[in-house]
Every structure is written in structure tokens, then in C-alpha cells.
Amino acid sequence: MKPISINDLNISASRLIGKDWMLITAGKPERFNCMTASWGGIGYLWNKPVAFVFVRPNRFTREFIDREPSLTLTIMPESYRKDLVFCGRHSGRDTDKMAATNLQPVATETGLVTYRDARYVLECRKMFRAPLPQDGFLDWSEVCPECYAEDNPLHILYICEITRALAAE
Numbered sequence: 001m002k003p004i005s006i007n008d009l010n011i012s013a014s015r016l017i018g019k020d021w022m023l024i025t026a027g028k029p030e031r032f033n034c035m036t037a038s039w040g041g042i043g044y045l046w047n048k049p050v051a052f053v054f055v056r057p058n059r060f061t062r063e064f065i066d067r068e069p070s071l072t073l074t075i076m077p078e079s080y081r082k083d084l085v086f087c088g089r090h091s092g093r094d095t096d097k098m099a100a101t102n103l104q105p106v107a108t109e110t111g112l113v114t115y116r117d118a119r120y121v122l123e124c125r126k127m128f129r130a131p132l133p134q135d136g137f138l139d140w141s142e143v144c145p146e147c148y149a150e151d152n153p154l155h156i157l158y159i160c161e162i163t164r165a166l167a168a169e
Contacts, residue, residue, distance in 0.1 A: 002169050056154075
């Protein structure tokens with residue numbers, strides 16, 4: 001992986017996150033967890049490049065995110081789609097995701113966890129965290145009901161400064 005300027009990341013964030021998906025990973029190389037996400041974005045806020053992600057409070061990865069100051073957002077090649085599906089459907093509480101997939105964790109130079117063969121990695125420092133309140137939605141009927149069924153609590157929003165961007169060589 002080679003460091004690149006976030007300003008040189010000339011890709012569609014909508015496609016990158018919404019269609020290609022990403023792995024949100026938090027923890028230390030000796031103990032970490034990841035989850036697949038397709039909700040989020042990249043932008044500019046508080047005079048900084050930022051990424052924002054949404055994580056349900058019942059996700060095991062959320063415990064790691066809340067414990068650590070930083071996390072990674074990793075975009076994998078399409079050939080890893082089955083592994084991303086697996087990581088989105090199984091919990092690290094009771095499944096060793098690394099043993100069950102072809103993902104090979106590696107530490108970045110700054111000690112965060114990402115994966116060999118990654119296309120892009122964003123190293124992110126958490127700046128803001130807030131649960132989404134249902135009364136904050138201006139028109140609840142616009143939100144797909146299946147997104148927030150009884151067993152699917154509303155997400156927690158995390159806004160993170162992008163401190164480093166990496167791209168495959």
C-alpha cells in the first residue's frame with residue numbers, strides 16, 4: 001500500500017461505499033473485529049476531510065470502535081465479495097471471521113488493522129458519536145421499515161477525521 005492524498009482519491013464515494021462496500025475495523029492487531037458496511041460517506045467537515053459511518057449498537061465491532069480512538073475503512077477487490085457478505089452476516093462474538101474467510105489482516109504503519117490485497121484504506125480518528133433518534137427523522141415513512149424492524153435498532157453515527165489514505169500499488 002502506498003500513502004496518497006485524500007484529495008487524490010478520485011473515486012465515487014457513493015459507489016465505493018454503497019456498491020463496493022467497506023470493512024470497518026477497530027482494535028489492535030492482537031485483538032480486533034471487523035464488519036461490512038454499505039452506509040456512510042466521505043466529505044469535508046470542521047475544516048477536515050472526514051468519513052462518516054453508521055453502526056448498530058448491537059454490533060460486536062461497535063465495542064471495539066467505542067474503545068479505540070481510531071479505526072480503518074477498507075475497500076477490498078470484488079473478488080472478496082463473499083468474504084464481505086460473511087463479515088456482514090456473522091458476529092465476531094461467536095465466529096472467527098479471519099479463519100472463515102480469505103481476509104488476511106495486516107497492521108498499517110500506524111498500528112491499525114487492515115487487510116492484504118485492499119484497494120483503498122482510510123485511517124480514521126473518531127471525532128463525533130451520536131445515536132440516531134427516531135424523532136430526528138423529518139419523515140419516518142421515507143425510511144425503509146425493514147431497516148429498523150424491532151430487532152434492528154437505530155444506528156450510531158460516527159464522524160471521523162481521515163488521517164491517512166492508502167491505495168494499492
